[in-house]
Amino acid sequence: MSHQPEPLSTKLQRGNLMAAACPSREVLRSMTSQWGVLVLMSLQQGTHRFSELRRRIGGVSERMLSETLKRLERHGLILRVAYPVVPPQTEYSLTPLGVEAARHVAGMADWIEVNLPEILQHRPQQA
Amino acid sequence: MSHQPEPLSTKLQRGNLMAAACPSREVLRSMTSQWGVLVLMSLQQGTHRFSELRRRIGGVSERMLSETLKRLERHGLILRVAYPVVPPQTEYSLTPLGVEAARHVAGMADWIEVNLPEILQHRPQQA
DNA sequence: TGTTGGTTCTTACTATTAGTGAGTATAGGG
DNA sequence: CCCTATACTCACTAATAGTAAGAACCAACA
Numbered sequence: 001m002s003h004q005p006e007p008l009s010t011k012l013q014r015g016n017l018m019a020a021a022c023p024s025r026e027v028l029r030s031m032t033s034q035w036g037v038l039v040l041m042s043l044q045q046g047t048h049r050f051s052e053l054r055r056r057i058g059g060v061s062e063r064m065l066s067e068t069l070k071r072l073e074r075h076g077l078i079l080r081v082a083y084p085v086v087p088p089q090t091e092y093s094l095t096p097l098g099v100e101a102a103r104h105v106a107g108m109a110d111w112i113e114v115n116l117p118e119i120l121q122h123r124p125q126q127a
Numbered sequence: 128m129s130h131q132p133e134p135l136s137t138k139l140q141r142g143n144l145m146a147a148a149c150p151s152r153e154v155l156r157s158m159t160s161q162w163g164v165l166v167l168m169s170l171q172q173g174t175h176r177f178s179e180l181r182r183r184i185g186g187v188s189e190r191m192l193s194e195t196l197k198r199l200e201r202h203g204l205i206l207r208v209a210y211p212v213v214p215p216q217t218e219y220s221l222t223p224l225g226v227e228a229a230r231h232v233a234g235m236a237d238w239i240e241v242n243l244p245e246i247l248q249h250r251p252q253q254a
Numbered sequence: 255t256g257t258t259g260g261t262t263c264t265t266a267c268t269a270t271t272a273g274t275g276a277g278t279a280t281a282g283g284g
Numbered sequence: 285c286c287c288t289a290t291a292c293t294c295a296c297t298a299a300t301a302g303t304a305a306g307a308a309c310c311a312a313c314a
Contacts, residue, residue: 015243017165017236020186024243025161031239032159034152034272038144050291059147061273066292076249086280087290097245104235109144111231112158116142116151118224122203161301177262188302193263213309214261 027075031101035060035068040094040102041109043078047093077101154202158228162187162195167221167229168236170205174220204228 015024030036038057042048048056054065069092072078077098082090094102112119142151157163165184169175175183181192196219199205204225209217221229239246 013244015240017168017240018183018185023247024239027239027243027246028164028236029161031235032161032164034156034159037155037159041144051289054291056145058145061275062292063274063294064272067272074250075246077246082291085290087282087288088280088292090291097242097249100238100242101235104231104238108158108231108235109155111227112151112154113142113144115224115227116149116154117140119154119202119204120150122224123201178260181262188304189263190265190303191301194301209262212261214259214311215263215309217262 030068030071030075031077031105033068033071035064036072037105037109039065039068039072039092040077040098040105043092043094043098044102044106047091050090050092053092072098157195157198157202158204158232160195160198162191163199164232164236166192166195166199166219167204167225167232170219170221170225171229171233174218177217177219180219199225 015027016022017024017028031040035057038060039053042053042056050065050069053069054060054062057065060068069078069080073080076095079093079095079098080090081093082088142154143149144151144155158167162184165187166180169180169183177192177196180196181187181189184192187195196205196207200207203222206220206222206225207217208220209215
């Protein structure tokens, strides 16, 4: 909270998603990946275990859930706490950064769910 | 426009993204696809031609841009107007539904760009 | 009069990623 | 003693993303 050495140089590094080489692209991809969105949404309701997330999120495989969680953890959006017990127990929760991220994706997700009927009307019905 | 047979049954079909088979999953994937996000963001500033979008969005190939635009059009989020001239000219813009969708993804995108420095600090620097 | 460039795509091919099914270690319950 | 549950990983296949080239057409330029 006190005086920091280089507050400006840090502040100036805002990402630019339009630039192909900007690392923000990677963050975008993990936050907006199919399973990433659903994990963030699920963790909005509090801490969950691996298997709870798996049951809650219809259609995730264990492999994809595991990789999605690892990626979100690498970006500091979720916190992983593993208890060395048998059978294994691991708890996942949102970090403060993750709480903000989850608000955005959940807002979008909610909009999709609400507007789904209208969106589907624009789609040509398949033969 | 007159009295419709089943207005309630349509209204009641709110999507559920947690369900694997719900069509909202497909909408989520097109809205949150890497190029989908960047297209929606770009079109927030108004109508653009294909090649303008291609130049603006760093790293898109023509194939991916074309497919992304088609998918967003299928979901009623963008409008495509092709003029039968030579050389070809096509204009893309947001539909009212697309304007709302774009607001959500742009909000998220902005958050990512602003918080990128903090997010990157959580990442282990690579060897 | 070639030839180059610009436009909006599509097609064929390759690389990357997603998804599937099985395996692992351990303990508690029937 | 075998089955289930947990949180994974590994080997494999299917799907998707990315690359490079071409197509159709004309305008401008040398």
